Amino acid sequence: MNQASAPAPRESYELTGKRTKELTKRQIRKARISGIVLLLLSGLVMLVFVPAVSGVSTFGLSTPDDAIQLDSLAVPSAGSLWVLSAVLAFLGATQFFRGFQGKTTIILGISFGVFAIALMVWAASGQEFSLISMLVATVSRSTPIALGALSGILCERSGVVNIGIEGMLLGGAFTGVVMGSLLGGWVGLLAATLTGGVLALLLAVLAVKFRVDQIIIGVVINILVLGLTSFLTAQVLVKKPELNDAPIFAAVKIPILGDIPIIGPMFFDQTIIVYGMFFLIGSVTYLLFRTRWGLRTRAVGENPKAADSLGVSVAKVRYLAVIYGGMVGGFAGAWFTLGSVGRFDENMTGGRGFIGLAAMIFGAWNPIGAFLAALIFGFSESLQQKFALLDIPIPSEFLAMAPYLVTIVVVAGVVGRVRPPAADGQPYEKQ
Amino acid sequence: MTEGQTPEAGASVVQEQPSAAGKPSPPEERSFVQQLSTSVNWRTGLLIPFLAVVTALIIGAILIMLTGSSFGQTVEAYAALLQGSVGSVKAISETLTAATPLILAGLSVAIAFRAGLFNIGGEGQILIGGMFAVYAGFSITGLPIYVHLPIALLAGIIGGAIWGFIPGLLKAKTGAHEVIVTIMLNYIALRLVDFFLKTELFQREGRNDPVSKTVEASAQLTQLLGWMNPALRVHLGLIVALIAAGFIHWLLFRTTTGFEFRAVGANPNAARYAGMSITKVYILVMMIAGGLAGLAGSGQILGVLDRATPGFSANLGFDGIAVALLGRSNPWGVVAAAVLFGGLRAGGQQMQVSADVGIDLIAVIQALIIMFVAAPALITALYRLKTPAVSTQISKGWAS
Numbered sequence: 141m142n143q144a145s146a147p148a149p150r151e152s153y154e155l156t157g158k159r160t161k162e163l164t165k166r167q168i169r170k171a172r173i174s175g176i177v178l179l180l181l182s183g184l185v186m187l188v189f190v191p192a193v194s195g196v197s198t199f200g201l202s203t204p205d206d207a208i209q210l211d212s213l214a215v216p217s218a219g220s221l222w223v224l225s226a227v228l229a230f231l232g233a234t235q236f237f238r239g240f241q242g243k244t245t246i247i248l249g250i251s252f253g254v255f256a257i258a259l260m261v262w263a264a265s266g267q268e269f270s271l272i273s274m275l276v277a278t279v280s281r282s283t284p285i286a287l288g289a290l291s292g293i294l295c296e297r298s299g300v301v302n303i304g305i306e307g308m309l310l311g312g313a314f315t316g317v318v319m320g321s322l323l324g325g326w327v328g329l330l331a332a333t334l335t336g337g338v339l340a341l342l343l344a345v346l347a348v349k350f351r352v353d354q355i356i357i358g359v360v361i362n363i364l365v366l367g368l369t370s371f372l373t374a375q376v377l378v379k380k381p382e383l384n385d386a387p388i389f390a391a392v393k394i395p396i397l398g399d400i401p402i403i404g405p406m407f408f409d410q411t412i413i414v415y416g417m418f419f420l421i422g423s424v425t426y427l428l429f430r431t432r433w434g435l436r437t438r439a440v441g442e443n444p445k446a447a448d449s450l451g452v453s454v455a456k457v458r459y460l461a462v463i464y465g466g467m468v469g470g471f472a473g474a475w476f477t478l479g480s481v482g483r484f485d486e487n488m489t490g491g492r493g494f495i496g497l498a499a500m501i502f503g504a505w506n507p508i509g510a511f512l513a514a515l516i517f518g519f520s521e522s523l524q525q526k527f528a529l530l531d532i533p534i535p536s537e538f539l540a541m542a543p544y545l546v547t548i549v550v551v552a553g554v555v556g557r558v559r560p561p562a563a564d565g566q567p568y569e570k571q
Numbered sequence: 572m573t574e575g576q577t578p579e580a581g582a583s584v585v586q587e588q589p590s591a592a593g594k595p596s597p598p599e600e601r602s603f604v605q606q607l608s609t610s611v612n613w614r615t616g617l618l619i620p621f622l623a624v625v626t627a628l629i630i631g632a633i634l635i636m637l638t639g640s641s642f643g644q645t646v647e648a649y650a651a652l653l654q655g656s657v658g659s660v661k662a663i664s665e666t667l668t669a670a671t672p673l674i675l676a677g678l679s680v681a682i683a684f685r686a687g688l689f690n691i692g693g694e695g696q697i698l699i700g701g702m703f704a705v706y707a708g709f710s711i712t713g714l715p716i717y718v719h720l721p722i723a724l725l726a727g728i729i730g731g732a733i734w735g736f737i738p739g740l741l742k743a744k745t746g747a748h749e750v751i752v753t754i755m756l757n758y759i760a761l762r763l764v765d766f767f768l769k770t771e772l773f774q775r776e777g778r779n780d781p782v783s784k785t786v787e788a789s790a791q792l793t794q795l796l797g798w799m800n801p802a803l804r805v806h807l808g809l810i811v812a813l814i815a816a817g818f819i820h821w822l823l824f825r826t827t828t829g830f831e832f833r834a835v836g837a838n839p840n841a842a843r844y845a846g847m848s849i850t851k852v853y854i855l856v857m858m859i860a861g862g863l864a865g866l867a868g869s870g871q872i873l874g875v876l877d878r879a880t881p882g883f884s885a886n887l888g889f890d891g892i893a894v895a896l897l898g899r900s901n902p903w904g905v906v907a908a909a910v911l912f913g914g915l916r917a918g919g920q921q922m923q924v925s926a927d928v929g930i931d932l933i934a935v936i937q938a939l940i941i942m943f944v945a946a947p948a949l950i951t952a953l954y955r956l957k958t959p960a961v962s963t964q965i966s967k968g969w970a971s
Binding site for chain 1: 691
């Protein structure tokens with residue numbers, strides 16, 4: 141692209157004022173649409189949920205082996221639903237007429253939270269709903285999503301788009317179980333991490349050295365790993381089932397902290413992989429925003445030319461960031477096998493890598509934001525799991541669709557408000 | 572944007588100049604191989620894809636040997652692959668049967684590539700299109716085939732187009748990246764099919780498993796070689812797919828709409844500045860891409876399966892990406908690539924049956940082919956070719 145002529149049209153575009161006018165119009169329309177959605181949800185709660193409930197909804201807050209036992213929380217079903225519906229109606233009407241402008245995202249988040257509570261009150265009407273086991277499952281299930289998002293963040297902050305997270309998860313899950321069966325869980329975890337690193341090296345070489353389209357490489361990694369793991373499962377694991385039987389990491393309870401009601405089981409009584417996720421989220425946040433390495437990585441992702449002119453090696457920074465990212469992705473893959481079932485099944489990651497990608501965007505390319513987004517997806521997944529157990533008159537297929545629908549809504553609603561690294565996806569050619 | 576387009580654009584300009592001077596030279600008269608070799612130069616157009624396929628096959632062979640087969644067994648496996656793809660009339664029929672949906676799925680990805688969009692949603696569009704087609708196929712009765720069959724095919728196109736419209740609209744209006752949206756729509760379509768196959772609307776009477784009612788004979792795509800042997804499955808869908816390839820070629824290179832698609836694909840900012848509507852292009856191109864994938868799904872339903880079962884798309888949507896890349900997003904290149912991949916698919920079946928080598932190996936080979944075609948520098952380095960290799964670049968990150 142010609143550098144000299146490029147800004148000209150854009151400037152005149154802005155000078156007409158058309159762009160700003162168009163944006164406010166768009167904002168108003170967006171506020172109207174989201175307001176209507178909230179009012180519809182409120183109506184759904186009032187007209188569908190309220191007539192369907194009777195008696196009280198009981199939520200279990202402690203598991204039998206907790207040190208401090210909390211009484212179950214019992215609320216009148218219909219009354220609570222009326223209140224929740226009123227809150228939704230209020231938020232929806234305000235959003236429709238005035239709009240929350242800058243706070244829209246937060247308000248929308250709160251509203252969907254309110255709706256989720258209404259869903260649970262409806263589901264738990266007349267029976268016991270173990271809230272605590274669902275919250276524990278939420279944290280566990282959000283682990284691969286958060287780590288997948290973190291893998292994407294590391295790559296993309298340096299300017300390399302990583303669509304291949306799904307393949308890295310699947311590859312990690314596979315080698316994790318094979319090495320875990322042969323040499324034990326810790327070796328399996330290491331092997332999973334290294335597998336992610338190797339796949340990322342492929343991404344890095346093709347993206348940085350050969351400047352291949354990064355989205356195509358990601359797709360190649362996904363198809364390649366899916367084909368390879370399925371092939372090896374059929375050719376090797378089926379014939380030698382002892383290679384597909386790895387030990388599972390047990391939950392490790394942290395003394396004292398693990399005894400805190402609710403918080404304890406959620407965050408301090410999990411497997412080593414979940415703790416690894418907490419550690420990585422924290423350390424990557426620190427590394428990216430507080431160290432020289434992080435500054436260089438972000439600079440290369442935003443403006444590789446400027447970074448290059450200051451003597452930063454764009455290629456080296458990108459290689460490192462992508463390989464670290466891949467290792468995080470491979471580590472996340474171990475969750476599926478070593479962290480939960482101990483055996484590998486074809487395509488067992490089921491799109492979690494892509495949901496991680498959505499969590500990355502939702503979290504604005506920030507590790508903490510991505511973790512919070514991953515919690516939402518984890519919540520939606522464990523809610524679906526819970527509803528499948530309770531006798532809920534919603535077809536399980538629709539519940540299974542929920543995380544994917546949420547992803548689309550998130551990506552469509554949030555993109556444009558959050559900004560990716562400026563040089564994301566662009567190969568850099570040294571001049 | 573693929574590297575091959577620039578020389579082609581140049582070539583068409585050169586050709587149009589004499590035609591303006593009153594000496595028309597219709598490019599349609601060029602043969603298929605000529606089209607390929609002039610649209611891209613012969614090294615990038617033919618040599619690199621050829622070497623990519625060979626290299627991928629060699630790596631595949633190494634993989635077979637690594638999983639414990641001897642050299643002899645590996646040769647046997649590849650012999651079965653060859654036998655199953657071109658070894659007999661039946662094999663060729665199977666290859667063409669497998670190539671039919673691949674042509675359409677490949678065209679779907681290719682036309683989106685041309686407009687700078689990456690349609691990974693083929694799977695979902697095939698499923699939804701196939702469901703529309705199967706519904707039109709069994710619910711309407713008593714029509715003659717020349718009315719019923721077009722209706723069923725059209726239903727499939729509409730279904731796929733709806734599933735393509737969603738990511739197109741979201742991309743144009745909100746900037747949501749089509750890659751994520753189409754992948755999510757794939758999963759949603761998969762669940763929707765699972766759900767609908769268990770409803771009274773679709774499920775066959777007296778069945779508990781998710782199987783749809785059977786398509787009426789008047790909506791089935793006729794077997795082309797059924798008069799020779801009823802086991803030869805190649806069907807009318809092949810002709811439909813070839814017509815679609817011709818149509819897409821005409822649309823892309825002979826109409827204003829096609830020019831707008833390519834202009835937006837080359838440089839959206841320039842296209843907008845020239846007064847083209849990006850919104851319109853994104854929505855329209857995704858609807859056409861979805862419609863093509865939907866047609867692929869209906870071809871499978873009406874020509875091969877006669878009924879819908881869960882996940883009947885069988886990875887065709889993803890194979891379409893490989894086909895489009897190998898065909899360099901050129902409609903006739905896509906046809907050639909689809910025949911090759913159809914052969915791999917048909918031969919893979921044979922390889923699984925007679926040599927006990929899993930058909931998933933074909934997925935590995937295809938992924939390697941995409942990689943080598945997308946990164947021709949790997950091939951030129953490996954074989955010490957002197958062609959300057961420029962990598963394929965179609966996507967533009969999240970923001971655009």
